[in-house]
Amino acid sequence: MKKRLIVPMAAVALVGLMASFATSAYAFPTKTVACTGCHSGPNVAITTTLVSTVGTTATYNFSAPAADAVVVFDGATKIFTFLANTGQFAVTTGKTYTLYAVTGPTTGDGVGSTTVSPVAPVVDSAAPVTVSDAASTYVSSGTIKLTATDAGSGVAATYYKLDGGAQVAGTSVTVSALGAHTLEYWSVDKAGNTEAHKTASFTITAPVVLDTTAPVTVSDALTTYVSNATIRLTATDAGSGVAATYYVLDGGLPVAGTTVSVSAAGAHTLQFWSVDVAGNTELRKSAAFTVTTPVVLDTTAPVTVSDAKASYVASATIKLTATDAGSGVAGTYYILDGGVQMAGTSASVTTTGTHTIEFWSVDVAGNAETYKTATFTVTDPVAPTTGKGHTVKVRIPKEHVRGHVATLTDLATGAKFTAAIGERGVAVFTDVPTGRYKLTIKGKHGNKTIRTVVVKDRVAETQYNGEDRD
Ligand SMILES: [Ca+2]
Ligand SMILES: [Ca+2]
Ligand SMILES: [Ca+2]
Numbered sequence: 001m002k003k004r005l006i007v008p009m010a011a012v013a014l015v016g017l018m019a020s021f022a023t024s025a026y027a028f029p030t031k032t033v034a035c036t037g038c039h040s041g042p043n044v045a046i047t048t049t050l051v052s053t054v055g056t057t058a059t060y061n062f063s064a065p066a067a068d069a070v071v072v073f074d075g076a077t078k079i080f081t082f083l084a085n086t087g088q089f090a091v092t093t094g095k096t097y098t099l100y101a102v103t104g105p106t107t108g109d110g111v112g113s114t115t116v117s118p119v120a121p122v123v124d125s126a127a128p129v130t131v132s133d134a135a136s137t138y139v140s141s142g143t144i145k146l147t148a149t150d151a152g153s154g155v156a157a158t159y160y161k162l163d164g165g166a167q168v169a170g171t172s173v174t175v176s177a178l179g180a181h182t183l184e185y186w187s188v189d190k191a192g193n194t195e196a197h198k199t200a201s202f203t204i205t206a207p208v209v210l211d212t213t214a215p216v217t218v219s220d221a222l223t224t225y226v227s228n229a230t231i232r233l234t235a236t237d238a239g240s241g242v243a244a245t246y247y248v249l250d251g252g253l254p255v256a257g258t259t260v261s262v263s264a265a266g267a268h269t270l271q272f273w274s275v276d277v278a279g280n281t282e283l284r285k286s287a288a289f290t291v292t293t294p295v296v297l298d299t300t301a302p303v304t305v306s307d308a309k310a311s312y313v314a315s316a317t318i319k320l321t322a323t324d325a326g327s328g329v330a331g332t333y334y335i336l337d338g339g340v341q342m343a344g345t346s347a348s349v350t351t352t353g354t355h356t357i358e359f360w361s362v363d364v365a366g367n368a369e370t371y372k373t374a375t376f377t378v379t380d381p382v383a384p385t386t387g388k389g390h391t392v393k394v395r396i397p398k399e400h401v402r403g404h405v406a407t408l409t410d411l412a413t414g415a416k417f418t419a420a421i422g423e424r425g426v427a428v429f430t431d432v433p434t435g436r437y438k439l440t441i442k443g444k445h446g447n448k449t450i451r452t453v454v455v456k457d458r459v460a461e462t463q464y465n466g467e468d469r470d
């Protein structure tokens with residue numbers, strides 16, 4: 001019976017044990033009270049998984065497949081008891097919690113433990129800070145490094161744009177293009193904070209090279225040009241580069257330049273050379289060329305004019321003058337009175353009468369002018385003249401006898417001309433200019449003015465047969 005009771009008791013005790021398991025039946029270890037020997041059996045594996053952290057509350061799942069029970073301690077305080085081998089619990093961040101797993105209440109049973117230390121999510125509102133190591137000048141090429149730091153969530157990425165180009169992710173950029181450059185750069189942290197863009201300016205310079213070689217200049221000069229020569233000089237230099245090109249035309253003064261224009265016809269000589277930036281001077285070169293006069297197409301005949309007047313006395317000399325636009329006058333010709341063709345620009349005629357001269361010219365290109373005609377007359381001289389005036393014969397009335405003297409007095413100038421009265425009462429005055437004269441006779445009755453005598457051009461003889469007048 002007792003045993004029978006015991007059995008039920010045992011059963012009850014078992015039930016009671018089961019009922020009190022969470023509080024006392026399992027002797028879990030604590031931080032402050034060592035349960036020495038409570039559990040010394042095989043290790044009971046236990047793992048935790050962080051489910052979430054919201055604010056300061058972290059939620060974990062645990063798993064201890066071999067365990068019968070699991071407890072969670074906050075320091076020395078047991079805060080959760082699980083009579084199960086899986087479960088979930090929530091704790092406040094900022095502390096370390098210990099989980100124990102056991103397989104039974106006796107010392108022969110196993111035990112295991114683990115800890116969790118939940119932390120609150122980082123609150124990050126500050127952008128990263130990126131710095132560059134860019135120098136102001138690089139020779140040949142430069143490599144700029146970007147270094148970003150972030151307080152909080154940490155740097156997610158660093159970006160840059162070179163000279164306004166495409167956005168590139170990276171922290172190092174190498175530039176070798178000569179000249180000035182601008183690098184724009186910034187970083188983004190893991191919380192999504194983007195740094196304000198920064199810029200670095202720098203210049204890539206060409207390396208300094210030792211240049212001991214003079215430039216080389218070439219010309220495109222031809223040997224012959226028509227009307228105008230334009231010669232171009234092209235210089236190249238290995239090293240420091242061409243500083244200047246010079247030339248001398250026909251031994252003149254040096255001129256800086258690379259283009260030479262010459263329009264003066266004839267032979268020319270061009271000397272040219274260049275100097276590089278390092279000061280190396282090229283030996284002068286020379287080009288000889290000729291500028292020729294252009295061939296003009298001439299289809300226009302010359303034009304000839306004569307100075308022929310309508311009439312001439314005693315003789316005529318006709319001058320012919322020819323001009324030509326283009327090739328120029330080759331020759332001038334004339335035919336006088338239908339005679340033989342003559343070459344020349346002057347024709348003389350002494351034969352009295354009416355004459356005709358035909359004249360024309362031919363140019364170098366062979367264009368012949370249509371002949372022109374001039375008609376003129378040559379007459380005999382009206383009277384012989386001597387010196388500056390005329391010979392004047394005056395017949396004096398018979399009472400003024402031979403041996404007396406006749407005088408012509410110019411009424412305008414008072415000039416006097418005298419002549420002896422010869423046979424038949426004729427007095428001959430020579431070299432008397434045209435004009436009006438007073439005729440005076442010096443006879444036995446003294447001086448007597450006879451009359452006025454008019455001497456006209458080409459009227460050589462004036463006679464007076466009139467009466468005496470005072
Ligand atoms: Ca940050
Ligand atoms: Ca050079
Ligand atoms: Ca012509």
